[in-house]
Amino acid sequence: MTGCVPLRVVGSFTLAVAAVLVTAGAQAPDGAAVLRRVDENMGADNKITTSEMIIRGRRGSRTVMSKSWVQGRARSFTEYLDPPREKGTKMLKLEDQLWTYTPASDRTILISGHMLRQSVMGSDLSYEDMMEDQRLVELYDAVIAGEERVGDRPCWVLALSSRGGEIAYATRKIWVDRERYVVLREERFAKSGKLLKTTEVRDVERMKNRWVPTRVIFKDALKDGEGTEFVVKAMEYNAVIPDHLFTKASLR
Amino acid sequence: MIRFLLKGLLRDRSRSLLPLTTVVLGSALTVIGFSWTNGAMSSMIESGARFSTGHVKVMSRAYAKEADQAPNDLALAGAGALVGELAREYPSLDWTPRIVFGGLIDIPDERGETRVQGPVAGLAIDLRSPRTPERRLLNLDKAVVRGRLPVRPGEILLSDGFAARLGVAPGASATLISATMYGSLVVRNFVVAGTVRFGVAVMDRGAMIADIEDVRGALDMADSAGEILGFFRDSPYRRDEAARLAAAFNEAHRGDSGEFAPRMVSLHEQSGLAQTLDFATQVYTLMLVFFILVMSVVLWNAGLMATLRRYGEFGIRLALGEDHGRLYRSLIAEGAIVGFVGSVAGTALGLAVSYYLQNTGFDLGSMLKNASIVVTDVLRARVTPVSYVIGFVPGLAATFLGTAVSGIGIYRRETSRLAKEFEA
Numbered sequence: 001m002t003g004c005v006p007l008r009v010v011g012s013f014t015l016a017v018a019a020v021l022v023t024a025g026a027q028a029p030d031g032a033a034v035l036r037r038v039d040e041n042m043g044a045d046n047k048i049t050t051s052e053m054i055i056r057g058r059r060g061s062r063t064v065m066s067k068s069w070v071q072g073r074a075r076s077f078t079e080y081l082d083p084p085r086e087k088g089t090k091m092l093k094l095e096d097q098l099w100t101y102t103p104a105s106d107r108t109i110l111i112s113g114h115m116l117r118q119s120v121m122g123s124d125l126s127y128e129d130m131m132e133d134q135r136l137v138e139l140y141d142a143v144i145a146g147e148e149r150v151g152d153r154p155c156w157v158l159a160l161s162s163r164g165g166e167i168a169y170a171t172r173k174i175w176v177d178r179e180r181y182v183v184l185r186e187e188r189f190a191k192s193g194k195l196l197k198t199t200e201v202r203d204v205e206r207m208k209n210r211w212v213p214t215r216v217i218f219k220d221a222l223k224d225g226e227g228t229e230f231v232v233k234a235m236e237y238n239a240v241i242p243d244h245l246f247t248k249a250s251l252r
Numbered sequence: 253m254i255r256f257l258l259k260g261l262l263r264d265r266s267r268s269l270l271p272l273t274t275v276v277l278g279s280a281l282t283v284i285g286f287s288w289t290n291g292a293m294s295s296m297i298e299s300g301a302r303f304s305t306g307h308v309k310v311m312s313r314a315y316a317k318e319a320d321q322a323p324n325d326l327a328l329a330g331a332g333a334l335v336g337e338l339a340r341e342y343p344s345l346d347w348t349p350r351i352v353f354g355g356l357i358d359i360p361d362e363r364g365e366t367r368v369q370g371p372v373a374g375l376a377i378d379l380r381s382p383r384t385p386e387r388r389l390l391n392l393d394k395a396v397v398r399g400r401l402p403v404r405p406g407e408i409l410l411s412d413g414f415a416a417r418l419g420v421a422p423g424a425s426a427t428l429i430s431a432t433m434y435g436s437l438v439v440r441n442f443v444v445a446g447t448v449r450f451g452v453a454v455m456d457r458g459a460m461i462a463d464i465e466d467v468r469g470a471l472d473m474a475d476s477a478g479e480i481l482g483f484f485r486d487s488p489y490r491r492d493e494a495a496r497l498a499a500a501f502n503e504a505h506r507g508d509s510g511e512f513a514p515r516m517v518s519l520h521e522q523s524g525l526a527q528t529l530d531f532a533t534q535v536y537t538l539m540l541v542f543f544i545l546v547m548s549v550v551l552w553n554a555g556l557m558a559t560l561r562r563y564g565e566f567g568i569r570l571a572l573g574e575d576h577g578r579l580y581r582s583l584i585a586e587g588a589i590v591g592f593v594g595s596v597a598g599t600a601l602g603l604a605v606s607y608y609l610q611n612t613g614f615d616l617g618s619m620l621k622n623a624s625i626v627v628t629d630v631l632r633a634r635v636t637p638v639s640y641v642i643g644f645v646p647g648l649a650a651t652f653l654g655t656a657v658s659g660i661g662i663y664r665r666e667t668s669r670l671a672k673e674f675e676a
Binding site for chain 1 (some may be wrong): 314325326336356358360364365379427429431432434436438439440441473511512531
């Protein structure tokens, strides 16, 4: 978990494409194969990310800064740095459980049930989004629905449908960069077909042989406002993170 | 004449018993129906006003559009100044700011870990100001079941049943998990000062009452309020005046086009209450008309039977020189006497039942336990001056109509043929 970004997108931040595999004129690959490449490119490294979240609501915008320590897909620890009201708030994710600690109350609370659908810090992301850590290929069947350009980047358009079980989004539509295997645009839908969330990657940078989205706009389609902009300020790969950070004791 | 008619009615019971019984029942049911509807509507209005709508309510325009969801991100900023303005401009009302919020109450164990959680409907009110009207409006002193009212910052009230389910007593620590005005998660500790029971299912299911300053601090809503409620001082809701007041306020703020500009709405404009109340009034009016029609038909039939049975009597009276009009009028007068006496008796019976229902009420708590509207569990009839006269409407109208229609047959009797009829 990095700040307020779901692991699915966090994975995108860590994306590194080893080689350009798809060339112009090549035949469209199998949807599952593209999805597998997207999952592989997300990686499961240890990383430390400092990020900024600009939340644009109807009353103006707020900026929330955080630092996250991520170990693989299942463990993460986040500390909020700014604004002062949020400073010192910490979140710990261990597998499928999420705890939060606020210094004002000195309480550690397990976030569960319908609370998982609440907004994170007033952003367009929910805790449920943050909790998502399984590989896409394990959750969805994928078919290639077409080819489109996002900006100047040629993309595969993949239609994902849930394989069943409890899942936040029954279907998704993703635009995958054909060369970098970065998800550049995404639409997430409810079972009814209603659009729930969208993401747009605005900037992608090369970091340590990886293509990393460094500016992403998240939008909750059910909310007013202009969405939440997530900006990666710094990222350290293969960082040494002590195990004790991923314990409830470290929250206090 | 009246004495003659009265003697006839008393001595010939077949002439009076059925019509009288019909009128008594009809009048009594009308009085009971009116008093009950009046009481139920008053209960809905009063409990709804005290806990939710006020007699008038000021919200931001954006908040008003989604008021059912209590969207605190769209709350009124600068609430203190606005309350001051309202108090100056409309001094005949008490104005009080409130914040409605939702969340979870989390009860910690001895190690500070979650022991039990429950969803809570929060209401932030001015609890601690010396001149706050809230204690009176919500009848808080009488609502306390255990403990006491909050007197210090950070103290709250929980509904008694909710507190029992959570296993907390006064003095226990309770943590509110909610969202700030800007959507951030907030975790704030409070101390349970006491538990309350309002007799209103929505409030008693799982409510938390806190001082508005504490909630402003917790929800990052400094000098903000979701709603500012206005109550006519020492008088019940007055629909026309509330509507006039709201129109005047909104006109005064028409120049402010922002979505966070204040907008005033009357009780009737909120939560579909206008439709509910109008519907209830229409149903009651229909009920009254229905009573009159049914009673008229019954009395008409009774009149027809009486006309047949009194065929000979009418013939003799006509033969003796009484003209048709006089005979017809005497029948109408008989009907009026039956109607009046029946209405008096019916009204007396209806009032007795209505007073009983006013005093004891009818507990609908079990039916309202999942209700989303704010209405008191015990509904009561309400006897008003109108209750004393409303029974006369169907009582007199139906007897008049019934007798007038059935008596028309008198005019079909021809004086020239009476002798032949008697011979036969």
